[in-house]
Amino acid sequence: MRAAKQLGGKLVVAVNSDASTRTLKGEGRPRVPEGERAEILAALADVDAVTIFDSPDVAGLIRLLRPDVHAKGTDYTAEGVPEREVVIACGGRVAIVGDPKDHSTTDLLRNDLLRKDLPKKDLPKNELLGRREWPKS
Numbered sequence: 001m002r003a004a005k006q007l008g009g010k011l012v013v014a015v016n017s018d019a020s021t022r023t024l025k026g027e028g029r030p031r032v033p034e035g036e037r038a039e040i041l042a043a044l045a046d047v048d049a050v051t052i053f054d055s056p057d058v059a060g061l062i063r064l065l066r067p068d069v070h071a072k073g074t075d076y077t078a079e080g081v082p083e084r085e086v087v088i089a090c091g092g093r094v095a096i097v098g099d100p101k102d103h104s105t106t107d108l109l110r111n112d113l114l115r116k117d118l119p120k121k122d123l124p125k126n127e128l129l130g131r132r133e134w135p136k137s
């Protein structure tokens with residue numbers, strides 16, 4: 001989100017609705033409900049606004065907002081962005097930003113389930129909690 005924010009003034013993040021996610025990815029999706037995804041994004045310092053959309057792409061939202069820059073993640077190419085022609089027609093440009101997409105929700109959940117098979121008593125408490133215990137001075 002920081003890289004997208006650095007490209008322009010306000011960062012508006014559009015989140016697929018649960019229904020559009022199911023249409024794109026199939027039954028049983030999304031793993032995290034739209035309201036929770038929107039709330040998490042809204043809590044990020046670089047995000048100015050979050051909206052949930054129900055269509056297959058954000059072309060309608062682009063026509064409404066007319067952004068100078070339409071940022072997408074590295075799972076896209078600038079030429080492969082579905083809304084590319086609409087962005088250009090509205091006077092904007094497409095930018096690909098962020099880190100490689102190697103941390104999908106599905107992968108995170110799969111890895112978490114794999115970790116549950118490990119005997120927790122064999123791991124130090126601080127690793128289970130995801131923090132480090134510092135010695136008292």
